[in-house]
Amino acid sequence: MRGEAPLPMGGDGVDWFEHTRGWRDVALRCPRQVLWVTFESLLRDAVAEVRRVGEFLGVPVSESRVREIATASGFAQMKARHDASDGLAGAHLRHAGEAGHFRRGEAGGWRLHFSRAQTEAFARAARERLRGSGLGEL
Numbered sequence: 001m002r003g004e005a006p007l008p009m010g011g012d013g014v015d016w017f018e019h020t021r022g023w024r025d026v027a028l029r030c031p032r033q034v035l036w037v038t039f040e041s042l043l044r045d046a047v048a049e050v051r052r053v054g055e056f057l058g059v060p061v062s063e064s065r066v067r068e069i070a071t072a073s074g075f076a077q078m079k080a081r082h083d084a085s086d087g088l089a090g091a092h093l094r095h096a097g098e099a100g101h102f103r104r105g106e107a108g109g110w111r112l113h114f115s116r117a118q119t120e121a122f123a124r125a126a127r128e129r130l131r132g133s134g135l136g137e138l
Helices: 016-029 039-044 048-059 061-073 077-084 090-091 111-113 118-132
Strands: none
Touching: 048 061, 061 111, 111 118
């Protein structure tokens, strides 16, 4: 959230809650077309998630390749590749002065960028707007 904006907005005017709930609903309605993967599940067990993606896509992947992919797509490896390219890989996708994509590789880091009032407002909005969605706690 920039400044004191009450909710993060997408470029199309749809707020984060609508966007997230919409994709979650599609994933639940169309489980053969949309696989729901979360950052938290990747942090918890990247190998299992990579295996699950391969199975979803119907791509046979050996266990050694699954582990190789999980390692190569982990935070440390991706940040190292990003830093080695001086962060230029995604520079054209950011607004002037905006920080790079990689921060700490931990869930919940967004809280460090919110004031106390913003965090409380977001928590209230999340409880209200995500109720019954199966998305769990933020």
